[in-house]
Structures are given as C-alpha cells and as structure tokens.
Amino acid sequence: MEHDAQSPGDDRPVDPGPAGPGAADGPPSAYSGPPVGSGPPATGPQLTDPQARMFAMLAHLSAFSGFVIPFGHILGPLLVWLIKREEHPLVDDQGREALNFQLSMSLYYIVGLILILALIGFLVLPALVAFSVVVAIIGAIRANGGERYRYPLCIRFLK
Numbered sequence: 001m002e003h004d005a006q007s008p009g010d011d012r013p014v015d016p017g018p019a020g021p022g023a024a025d026g027p028p029s030a031y032s033g034p035p036v037g038s039g040p041p042a043t044g045p046q047l048t049d050p051q052a053r054m055f056a057m058l059a060h061l062s063a064f065s066g067f068v069i070p071f072g073h074i075l076g077p078l079l080v081w082l083i084k085r086e087e088h089p090l091v092d093d094q095g096r097e098a099l100n101f102q103l104s105m106s107l108y109y110i111v112g113l114i115l116i117l118a119l120i121g122f123l124v125l126p127a128l129v130a131f132s133v134v135v136a137i138i139g140a141i142r143a144n145g146g147e148r149y150r151y152p153l154c155i156r157f158l159k
Contacts, residue, residue, distance in 0.1 A: 010023055016114065018129065018150075048090055048146035049090075051088070052087075052088035052089075052091055052146075053090065053143065053144050053145070053146050054144070055080060055084045055088060055091045055095075055123040056088070056090045056091050056093075056094035056095070056143035056144070057095050057140045057141075057143045058151075059076075059077050059080040059081060059091060059095040059097075059098040059134070059143070060077070060084040060094065060098045060136050060139040060140035060143055061062075061076075061140045062076025062077050062079070062080055062098075063076055063098060063101075063102050063132075063136050064076075064133075064136070066102075066105065073102045073105070073106070073132075074099070074102050074103065074106065077095055077098035077099040077102055078095075078099055080095050080098075081095025081096055081098070081099055082095075090143070090146065090148070093148050094143045094148065095137070096158050097139070097148075097149065097150065097151060097154070098136075098139065098151075098153050099154065099158060100151070100156050100157050100158055101132075101135070101136075101139075101151040101154045103155070103157050104151075104153065104154050104155040104157075105128065105132050107149045107155070108128050108153075109128060111124075112121050112125040112128055113125070131153075135151055135152065139151060
C-alpha cells in the first residue's frame with residue numbers, strides 16, 4: 001500500500017505535482033496558457049499603418065462630397081487616390097476601388113435617368129442613392145479597420 005505523505009525517515013524528494021509547490025494553498029488560476037504577450041505577433045488588419053487606414057477610409061467617404069460639389073463623388077476618391085497611392089498600398093487599393101465604384105454608380109445613374117422616361121427611374125434613382133450611401137459607409141468602416149473592401153456591383157475600370 002502506497003502513502004502520499006512522506007514518512008519522517010524517507011529521503012526521497014517530494015513531487016509537487018503538475019500545479020507546483022503550494023498550489024493547493026491558493027485558488028487555481030483561470031488562465032493556464034502561455035504568458036500574455038509571448039508567441040508570434042498578432043496578424044490581421046490591426047497591423048496596418050493608422051495613417052494608411054485613415055486615408056483609405058477618406059477615399060470612401062470623400063464620395064459624399066458629390067452631394068455638395070458637382071462630380072465630387074468622382075473627384076474626391078480620385079484626389080485621395082492620386083495623392084496617397086504611392087505612399088500606402090492600402091490607399092492605392094481602396095482609392096482605386098472607391099473610384100471604380102463611383103464611376104460605376106455614375107453609369108447606373110445615367111441608366112436610371114433614362115428609365116425616368118419609362119417611369120421606373122423614379123424608383124430606381126432613390127434606390128441607387130441609398131445603396132451608394134450604405135455601401136460607401138460600409139467600405140469606410142472596413143477600410144478604417146485595415147481591410148481591403150470590395151464593392152458589390154462595381155465595374156473595375158481601373159485595374
């Protein structure tokens with residue numbers, strides 16, 4: 001029969017077990033993994049330069065200048081893309097994507113204007129504007145997170 005306790009004359013070392021010496025004295029730790037901060041660095045969108053993320057977001061949001069300035073929905077993304085594309089690959093990608101989307105939307109607006117003659121355009125144009133606003137906001141949020149957002153229904157004029 002084996003005893004867990006060591007007898008007074010026994011010189012064998014005591015095995016503290018997997019928890020270590022004195023583990024039974026305190027409450028068990030909730031986290032038993034490697035020390036926080038050890039291991040490889042995190043990967044993903046967070047590692048993108050904050051300035052690049054800001055300008056990528058601005059490329060998407062600058063399209064709203066079209067509500068104030070004629071052709072601003074094209075000029076805004078175009079200016080951001082032309083000025084910052086050499087400095088940041090994310091801005092190059094997202095500026096081109098925002099510009100392609102706004103060019104696509106211009107084409108869809110022209111089709112909507114033609115459809116006014118068939119009385120369908122009165123429904124199509126507001127739907128296009130609402131769609132454009134929603135996806136531009138989504139694109140800005142994703143770009144600010146460092147993601148490379150792709151617009152739905154976008155014709156990629158610029159590769």
